[in-house]
Amino acid sequence: MSSSPQRRPTGTHVRELGDVASAPPREHEIRDVLAIAVRLEAGESPAQLKSSLKMSPWLADRRIKEARATDVESLQRALEELAELELASRGNTELAEDTAALQAIEAISA
Numbered sequence: 001m002s003s004s005p006q007r008r009p010t011g012t013h014v015r016e017l018g019d020v021a022s023a024p025p026r027e028h029e030i031r032d033v034l035a036i037a038v039r040l041e042a043g044e045s046p047a048q049l050k051s052s053l054k055m056s057p058w059l060a061d062r063r064i065k066e067a068r069a070t071d072v073e074s075l076q077r078a079l080e081e082l083a084e085l086e087l088a089s090r091g092n093t094e095l096a097e098d099t100a101a102l103q104a105i106e107a108i109s110a
Contacts (some may be wrong), residue, residue, distance in 0.1 A: 034075040036067035081107045
C-alpha cells in the first residue's frame, strides 16, 4: 500500500484551480472539487468517481487530482469566504468592496 499524498496548503491549491493558472477559481470549480474530496474521504475510489461525474474524462481526472491535493475543511472555508464576498458585493458590509475582496483573498490564501 502506498502512503497518502502530501496535502498542500489551501491557498496554494485554490489559486491553482481553474482552467487558466492565473485566473481565479470559480465557485463551481471549488464546489466540484469539494464534492469529490468528500467522496474520496468516504472511501470511494477515483475510478468510481470518474465514471459517475458528469464532465469530460480529462476534467474528471483533473478535479480528482485537485481533490486529492487538498482537504474538505479547507475547501469549505474557501467557499464560505466566497459566499461572504458575494454578500459584501451586494452591499451587506460596511467595508469598501475592494477591502472586502482583499480580505477574502487573504483568508482563502492563508
